[in-house]
Amino acid sequence: MGALAIACGALIVLFGLLTTRHAPTDAQFGTEITCLVGGLVLIFVGVALRRMDRLARRFDEAEPPDA
Numbered sequence: 001m002g003a004l005a006i007a008c009g010a011l012i013v014l015f016g017l018l019t020t021r022h023a024p025t026d027a028q029f030g031t032e033i034t035c036l037v038g039g040l041v042l043i044f045v046g047v048a049l050r051r052m053d054r055l056a057r058r059f060d061e062a063e064p065p066d067a
Helices: 001-019 024-062
Strands: none
Touching: 001 024
16 A cells, blocks of 8 residues: 555656646646645655554564563
8 A cells, every 4th residue: 555655656756747747827737836846745654654564563563571
């Protein structure tokens, strides 16, 4: 899930970067900036999901404390 979020975020950022050159109006420029920011947020969420998954697996592998 985290890898998919990172990949989607990277594609959204790439789309925003590729279309920024062709922004004749302020409204289109605002949309492209929104794509860039949204993609970066999605990448951040994907990285956080991957780290939480790794941490959860590490806790699952740990031995339970003696009662």
